[in-house]
Amino acid sequence: xxYHFFIAAGVLLLSYILGVxxxxxxxxxxxxxxxxxxxxxxxAIEAVVNIISPEHSEKARVAKxxxxxxxxxTAFGVAVIGYIILFPYLRDSFQTGLYITKHSKEEISTIxxxxxxxxxxxxxxxxxxxxxxxxxxxxxxxxxxxxxWVATTYITENFIVSMISFxxxxxxxxxxxxxxxxxxxxxxxxxxxxxxxxFLLFRxxx
Numbered sequence: 021x022x023y024h025f026f027i028a029a030g031v032l033l034l035s036y037i038l039g040v041x042x043x044x045x046x047x048x049x050x051x052x053x054x055x056x057x058x059x060x061x062x063x064a065i066e067a068v069v070n071i072i073s074p075e076h077s078e079k080a081r082v083a084k085x086x087x088x089x090x091x092x093x094t095a096f097g098v099a100v101i102g103y104i105i106l107f108p109y110l111r112d113s114f115q116t117g118l119y120i121t122k123h124s125k126e127e128i129s130t131i132x133x134x135x136x137x138x139x140x141x142x143x144x145x146x147x148x149x150x151x152x153x154x155x156x157x158x159x160x161x162x163x164x165x166x167x168x169w170v171a172t173t174y175i176t177e178n179f180i181v182s183m184i185s186f187x188x189x190x191x192x193x194x195x196x197x198x199x200x201x202x203x204x205x206x207x208x209x210x211x212x213x214x215x216x217x218x219f220l221l222f223r224x225x226x
Contacts, residue, residue: 024059025145028052029138031102036123036131036225038109048105049134051098058094062087123225129171132218136167139213159202159210165189167214174222 035048065087073080123131140163144156165188172185193211196202202210 024056025138025142028056029135032134038106038113040105040109044105047101051101055095055098058091062091125175125226128221128225129175132167132171132221133164136163136214136217139217157206157209158213159196159207161196162193162207162210163214165192166211167218170215170218174226
């Protein structure tokens with residue numbers, strides 16, 4: 021699953037860099053979600069089949085094959101959609117050189133949150149600890165809180181508002197330690213991921 025999230029983040033970021041339209045980006049995002057959901061259902065089905073039928077069974081094999089086939093069909097369809105949408109942009113980039121399209125601050129904030137969430141899930145899957153919304157390395161709450169702080173700073177360009185947003189982010193991060201949902205190290209790592217990713221995207225696209 022972690023590789024699927026890596027690919028998802030890469031495809032979304034590439035689409036953003038190439039400057040696809042909002043409608044095209046929405047189609048790509050929904051397609052990526054469809055593949056991730058298909059893979060999650062496939063993993064769940066395999067786990068349930070293994071519990072129900074731990075020994076080799078022809079029916080169990082068929083169930084797993086159908087689930088895996090559903091993932092393949094979904095991925096193939098998404099690949100076709102991605103080719104139709106992205107190929108013209110990639111072709112133009114190779115012919116005229118890559119030009120990074122500028123985006124509104126609100127759009128950058130949205131894509132920042134999406135990328136941060138994906139990176140948090142990938143990191144948690146890599147370390148094998150916690151759930152997507154609780155526990156593990158890093159803290160997703162801290163990552164999103166500090167991502168929101170950086171986004172708010174860029175959007176408002178107001179020092180007082182930025183400091184208020186920063187204080188809220190610190191409170192959110194500290195609450196994860198107080199409730200023992202995370203260790204200080206996990207919260208710090210989440211904060212760095214959220215802030216650095218959002219800062220980098222604003223520097224590139226704004």
